[in-house]
Amino acid sequence: MTWDLYLLFGLVLAGLVYGFAVGRDRAVTVLLSTYLSLAVVTNAPILARISQAFNVGKSSSFQLVWFLGIFFLIFGVLWRSHLLRNLAQERGAWWETALFSFTQVGLLVSIALALLPTEATQNLSPFFQQAFLGEIGRSFWLIAPIPLLYIIGRELFDDDDDE
DSSP: OOHHHHHHHHHHHHHHHHHHHHOHHHHHHHHHHHHHHHHHHHHOHHHHHHHHHTTOOTTSTHHHHHHHHHHHHHHHHHHTOHHHHTGGGOOOOHHHHHHHHHHHHHHHHHHHHHHSOHHHHTTSOHHHHHHHTSHHHHHHHHHTHHHHHHHHHHHHHHHHHTO
16 A cells, blocks of 8 residues: 555545534535635636745645635635524434545545645556546546535425425
């Protein structure tokens, strides 16, 4: 087993522990923060200007720093949001939490690796590169959590209809 697979195993384990600690529906906050941060980092031209002001090139790890900073900012705002407070009352089934945590960790790893310069990821195993940086791998991790959000939302609203 290579070091990158040990890292992945550790991240999946940490994601599962986090998912079971906060519950499935509170983990939705992390997922929304992830998608919003990715959208801002990859599409906001002002961030490139600010990076240029700090003399940080496009190939540096600064995009990952931007992603993490914006992620924690959005996460803090959403965590206190009244909109999501009702959602956080449900913990979800254990298998939903496990699956949701797994896809979240995969998404975060894929995004983090994609934001790093190529030099930083070239020593990863071929499997790891394909699973998280290849076209199919990145597409899978970006899309996989979305059907889970649908399933969670459907269950929440189906429960509300019964009242």
